[in-house]
Amino acid sequence: MNDDKKPVISLTTESPYIVVNLKRFENLHGKKYPLKPIMGLCRCGESNDKPYCDGAHKEKGIDWEKKPDRHEYRWKNYAGDEITIHFNPAVCSHDGSCRDNLPSVFNIDRRPWINTNGASVDEIIEVIKLCPSGALCYSIGGQRYSEFYSGEPLIRASKKGPIEVLGGIKLNDDQGEKPETEDHYVLCGCGWSKNKPFCDGHHLEKLKQNNEK
Ligand code: SF4
Numbered sequence: 450m451n452d453d454k455k456p457v458i459s460l461t462t463e464s465p466y467i468v469v470n471l472k473r474f475e476n477l478h479g480k481k482y483p484l485k486p487i488m489g490l491c492r493c494g495e496s497n498d499k500p501y502c503d504g505a506h507k508e509k510g511i512d513w514e515k516k517p518d519r520h521e522y523r524w525k526n527y528a529g530d531e532i533t534i535h536f537n538p539a540v541c542s543h544d545g546s547c548r549d550n551l552p553s554v555f556n557i558d559r560r561p562w563i564n565t566n567g568a569s570v571d572e573i574i575e576v577i578k579l580c581p582s583g584a585l586c587y588s589i590g591g592q593r594y595s596e597f598y599s600g601e602p603l604i605r606a607s608k609k610g611p612i613e614v615l616g617g618i619k620l621n622d623d624q625g626e627k628p629e630t631e632d633h634y635v636l637c638g639c640g641w642s643k644n645k646p647f648c649d650g651h652h653l654e655k656l657k658q659n660n661e662k
């Protein structure tokens with residue numbers, strides 16, 4: 450693939466996400482969205498044509514700044530006998546993949562919420578690879594592993610908010626924001642994140658307030 454044909458996401462403080470050269474665009478269940486060579490995706494949460502931008506941000510503007518009360522950026526380490534799990538709450542998009550797929554290890558009703566000896570190393574690695582945001586990674590024998598997605602570049606967008614970006618799609622942000630992991634990250638499409646442009650799970654609060662599921 451020529452460099453100039455690789456997909457790229459660009460954004461400014463006044464623009465939606467501008468996506469070029471994308472070849473795979475789906476919802477979170479794998480259903481394909483129509484592709485255009487250049488697409489604007491909603492980041493203010495107000496579009497009536499989500500996940501595409503319909504220009505709604507032009508009226509209210511885009512609240513693009515990070516909020517001072519966002520989750521502190523901090524890696525927490527959970528050591529087990531053979532593997533250490535690392536978790537950074539600032540990056541978590543709260544999609545629940547870890548909790549739903551391996552509750553013996555990831556259980557938010559327990560403290561500490563991660564029990565690293567609760568499953569085999571292979572099971573843990575398999576589930577960490579499902580984490581869309583970069584909030585989870587692991588170390589074995591002192592070597593840290595955080596980039597996992599080797600497939601074709603893909604964007605999976607939910608009309609309710611999160612925009613999952615997989616496969617090393619470059620983010621060109623005029624504020625210089627870089628994702629935690631380059632091969633997988635989640636952008637905010639609801640407008641409520643305190644850690645913009647990245648999703649921090651606040652779409653769940655928005656849905657609750659609006660009585661949506
Ligand atoms: S983003 Fe990662 S850490 Fe957060 S809930 Fe999903 S799988 Fe778990």
Ligand code: FES
Nearest residue numbers: 610611648651652
């Ligand atoms: S999509 Fe906005 S906080 Fe998750």
